[in-house]
Ligand SMILES: Cc1cc2nc3c(=O)[nH]c(=O)nc-3n(C[C@H](O)[C@H](O)[C@H](O)COP(=O)(O)OP(=O)(O)OC[C@H]3O[C@@H](n4cnc5c(N)ncnc54)[C@H](O)[C@@H]3O)c2cc1C
Ligand code: FES
């Protein structure tokens with residue numbers, strides 16, 4: 008059950024606060040349990056029309072011709088929306104903060120770049136009528152070679168996916184095809200290391216699957232304004248995007264959102280609003296555009312796939328001396344937010360560990376897959392999966408306990424990070440200690456005593472089994488040669504009746520934290536490092 | 540265009556509408572059919588319903604059991620005399636699905652659905668079709684083999700009550716408590732002085748429709764229900780199956796785990 | 812083509828014209844105006860649209876509207892009695908059993924179906940009863956606890 012360990016860093020915090028640390032009810036909870044919270048689709052609007060889009064059946068194809076004459080005559084059809092009807096038919100989400108170039112049409116012009124890309128919209132008196140009319144549209148395609156793998160997409164001769172970025176990589180700072188991190192000298196680190204381990208990790212796309220699918224309703228208001236009810240989780244972001252694509256001043260759009268039926272990052276892409284507003288403008292009537300469950304799962308942007316190579320050099324005493332990462336983010340056919348995920352990824356390398364030599368090259372790659380987007384910690388999640396799997400493997404390789412191994416290498420206040428900023432407010436050591444305690448995982452005394460504070464831990468070289476000073480394995484209790492303690496990452500037998508560590512695992516630091524940086528203001532390292 | 544719904548008080552009228560209307564489908568509980576309608580599937584133009592009470596007929600005697608095609612999974616679960624079928628009925632969807640899902644509809648559900656039909660197959664059930672003003676009875680196996688072509692209305696299924704403890708059912712799923720089958724297995728294992736005689740085994744999820752595991756049935760004939768006795772049956776379990784690769788599992792995986800679960804169903808997990 | 816249907820909704824008589832072939836979810840929301848019922852898939856997979864029909868839990872998205880003529884429907888909108896919340900509603904609030912809230916109406920109705928028939932369910936009964944309802948936010952545990960709380964009537968209980 009939930010437990011706040013207020014004993015940790017108690018001296019650095021004022022607990023005499025009214026709200027922080029106190030349970031608080033959600034303000035929308037009563038609405039939720041009475042079924043009265045208003046989601047975007049909970050408005051009864053007279054004369055509502057419905058928009059549905061025709062989606063590409065091919066991952067990469069040139070559109071030769073579109074015949075929508077029969078659809079236009081179908082019962083209930085009010086309007087067909089074609090690519091030429093979209094006022095600004097090229098956009099990229101982060102153009103709002105001048106990051107990246109416009110690369111994605113709202114309706115495909117001449118080429119479709121992923122299976123499911125919208126080609127044409129039909130506005131009709133019911134969803135059913137719109138779907139039936141879509142079945143009457145005839146499109147002829149010339150299929151083009153497609154690429155679905157990030158590394159294949161970077162090979163010479165690979166099909167070019169995105170016209171704005173013909174080399175299949177996002178462009179950073181107007182010229183670089185990837186983001187770099189350079190700190191120390193990794194090659195020297197590998198040369199010095201006792202063990203070098205290189206592994207490959209990858210993650211498939213993950214669908215957010217919110218229970219409420221993406222959707223929005225645009226209602227014509229007076230004075231040429233439109234009221235837009237939307238499921239967006241980024242209201243003003245969606246408003247500005249919709250205004251740009253429709254070439255209207257943003258004060259003509261009144262966005263109403265707030266209660267979102269689950270987003271998790273999957274409702275920032277503004278996938279429905281620009282077209283539904285256009286549909287309302289073209290018909291003069293209120294229009295709803297709501298994803299079916301199938302559209303949500305198949306074409307709604309997922310967390311993107313990633314492939315990550317990690318190469319580490321580690322000493323037998325437990326210190327990681329070099330970490331080199333090469334990673335590829337699968338952005339799908341268009342940028343959306345993957346460019347930003349890469350920046351976050353690089354900002355997170357080498358993980359929460361103090362490593363003197365770090366090196367990373369991370370690519371945002373275009374493929375003919377569904378465009379990827381944000382999802383809960385994106386840019387970091389898959390990388391952390393890779394790094395923590397790697398940490399376990401390294402611990403086994405040198406015969407060290409995996410938690411002690413992490414405690415030994417964890418950031419402590421005052422350490423220099425690979426991004427040349429001092430580590431502040433560190434707490435991983437304490438987390439690991441408490442986790443070990445909860446799991447009855449035995450830690451050696453010196454690891455139970457370490458702390459994240461400046462001077463709060465033993466010297467890293469002295470803490471582990473210092474093989475550099477004891478080259479002959481006199482009593483190497485925890486080396487790879489002598490059977491490693493827990494090769495299979497299994498829970499050990501409960502510890503012998505050693506007295507449990509005192510509550511408040513970290514003992515008081517040897518001296519008061521004179522130069523403690525806990526409580527210092529934090530700041531985002533993501534765009535802080537971005538040069539314009 | 541909206542779907543045409545035609546409701547008939549008499550089964551025979553429903554049967555003839557089903558046979559004669561273009562793009563007509565009979566509606567049982569609608570748990571599959573309504574999805575098609577909600578998706579604007581052009582194949583469904585007319586829905587035929589019947590309020591004929593005979594569809595809800597449920598007769599349990601010591602020998603023969605009859606279930607009207609409109610009997611729901613929830614109704615099967617409410618019947619204490621059908622306890623041996625409860626595992627199979629409970630395997631179909633969640634509680635709300637089971638309130639609607641009918642026996643008849645399960646005979647048509649596409650693989651990997653069809654858990655209840657799999658159980659009926661191992662019970663050697665027969666299917667009764669309403670044809671014109673009369674009825675026609677045929678073995679379930681034959682019905683399943685031809686179901687894609689048929690436009691006839693199923694009015695009921697019937698089978699002999701299995702010997703006590705002789706019937707077993709198991710469903711393998713990846714999502715708990717309720718998920719679609721990776722596969723399901725039903726077995727009727729009559730024992731005569733410790734030996735199996737006339738075993739009936741059916742697999743769901745291993746083919747286009749639920750299928751009998753005839754090779755395994757033959758290999759069990761005259762054998763004891765123990766590790767040595769069932770070994771030959773496990774070896775031939777996958778014979779004649781043609782599972783699909785789908786979002787739930789790959790064909791390879793289904794074939795790999797089939798004997799493992801068959802063994803568990805026959806003698807329990809502990810006894811290798 | 813439209814078909815008239817009459818039924819009881821949360822104790823009141825309702826008459827509506829349903830599009831032929833329409834599902835109960837769309838009719839409740841768009842014709843009758845009961846917006847407490849939510850739709851997440853229109854294919855039976857999410858449970859957000861769960862209502863009670865004559866006391867049994869049913870997925871309104873898979874229910875042909877005209878098949879409910881003369882039946883009695885309960886939705887989340889009818890759970891409270893005047894100003895007084897249903898014990899399930901109180902327990903859901905106290906257990907923090909909703910985040911985005913989109914699954915909540917369906918969860919409440921699935922839970923009500925259980926408690927109406929079985930006032931003292933085990934944890935396994937609750938898990939089974941909610942087995943057709945998806946929640947992407949809460950991780951289920953608070954919801955299970957809330958239903959158990961509501962059943963035991965002990966709203967003050969804390970683990
Ligand atoms: C979320 C979800 C989970 C599910 N999980 C499972 C599961 O775990 N296992 C499983 O087996 N199934 C599952 N199903 C599928 C389905 O619910 C069952 O197979 C159910 O038994 C189908 O019965 P029904 O009465 O609802 O069929 P309907 O939808 O009414 O009909 C299905 C098909 O059969 C035809 N049909 C129905 N009755 C007759 C009849 N008497 N004569 C002629 N034709 C008829 C219909 O025309 C239609 O083509 C699931 C469905 C959903 C939506
Ligand atoms: S909307 Fe009915 S189950 Fe999802």
Ligand code: FES
Pocket residue numbers: 218268269908909910911912913914915945946947948949
């Ligand atoms: S609270 Fe969001 S889906 Fe359950």
